[in-house]
Amino acid sequence: MTHDGYIQLSRWLTLCGSIALIGGLYHQAYKLYKYAEIRNVSAGLIVALLVSEGTWINYGAALHEIPVWGIPALNVPAVVWMAVSYYRIKKGRHKDSESGIPSCTDSG
Secondary structure, three states, rough: OOHOOOOOHHHHHHHHHHHHHHHHHHHHHHHHHHHHOOOOOOOHHHHHHHHHHHHHHHHHHHHHOOHHHHHHHHHHHHHHHHHHHHHHHHHHOEOOOHHHHHHHOOOO
């Protein structure tokens, strides 16, 4: 395989991995919100994800490479959603106390 062919293959593999990561993060954020179960999610993981996505965004911006910063930028809302859900579950708040809107975990 030529160097150019290897670079092209690497780009496609990275794209596939990034799509899987985006889907996985949003799926995990949804499950955390819906089921209010933090047993298998740690605060350390959420912090690591926030730091990782932030550094990739910074690196991509420094290189002026949209794919390098754009894909992590798509992940940030999912990680923030996870962080907010984790915090609310940890504090025992399963509904929005100010608006009175129940979460998906409340019946009725």
